[in-house]
Amino acid sequence: AARQCVIDLGIVRRRKLDVAADIPARRIADLPVELDGQAGRSIRAAERNLASRMVAQYETALANRSSDTGVEGIDYDLVRRVARSELKDATTAQSGENVFTMMRHIGQAKAELAADYAAQLARSTGKVVFFAKHIDVMDAAEETFARQGVRFSSIRGDQTPKARQANIDAFVNDPDVAVAVCSLTAAGVGINLQVASNIVLAELSWTNAEQTQAIDRSHRIGQAEPVTAWRIIAAQTIDTRIAELIDSKAGLAARALDGSDEEVSSSADVQLDALVALLTDALRAPSRHVGALRS
Secondary structure (H helix, E strand, O other): OOOOOOOOOOOOEEEEEEEEEEEEEEEEEEEOOOHHHHHHHHHHHHHHHHHHHHHHHHHHHHHHHOOOHHOOOOOOHHHHHHHHHHHHHHHHHHOOOHHHHHHHHHHHHHHHHHHHHHHHHHHHOOOEEEEEEOOOHHHHHHHHHHHHHOOEEEEEOOHHHHHHHHHHHOOOOOEEEEEEEHHHHOOOOOOOOOOOOOEEEOOOOHHHHHHHHOOOOHHHHHHHEEEEEEEEEOOOOHHHHHHHHHHHHHHHHHOOOOOOOOOOOOOOHHHHHHHHHHHHHHHHHHHOOHHHHOO
């Protein structure tokens, strides 16, 4: 059933453990969830169609170039050019399925599951901060909390400073307000939510920096408890690949900067690499049959 308890749908994989001198530990734990029903089928179909479109572009480019420039096996330079062209089209497109609309659909499909888990955490551990990128994902989460009788504050970018502060104060000071529903872009910096030690990331960021800024609303000087960020990830979709890319780029950045969390790659890097991975997987599929990528 679509409203099955999130924790029953996947295995928690701990991704990261950070300990600063003056702050308790911070960890990121992934909760993979299965997207069942029509929403899941639609997302997997969209992913197949995107892969198929890029395969067609790749094969057309191969067919149109001179025979003396051939490369044995997969031409990874061409793969990146096709992926870069797809990303450019997706960035400027006003309609049609692309990597951005696909991630939004995944966020919508995860919204109720993520809210269910946040409600479970609030009942068992205390206050929870719930982060999402898109307004409709925040709306769906708040509808779930209201239906379950969970009181929440809403922190969004379109609020007046006075309304925003009132919602922050309600979450921090009212023991009956269990969840702060926050926009990643509007609430990722400049506010103190250290009253909570559990964070639910309902949608993935495109960079580790944005994810870290959200976690740092709770993981900061004055926090008395270890902080856990629960990252809700749609299994068997591009969501999983993007999570892996964000983690790998964060690791490279940390090593390059002697342990710093400062971001050295852009959101476009992750977007491009996600498309490269999707196309490469499609080209490696048996008989290059894209439909076999997802059952």
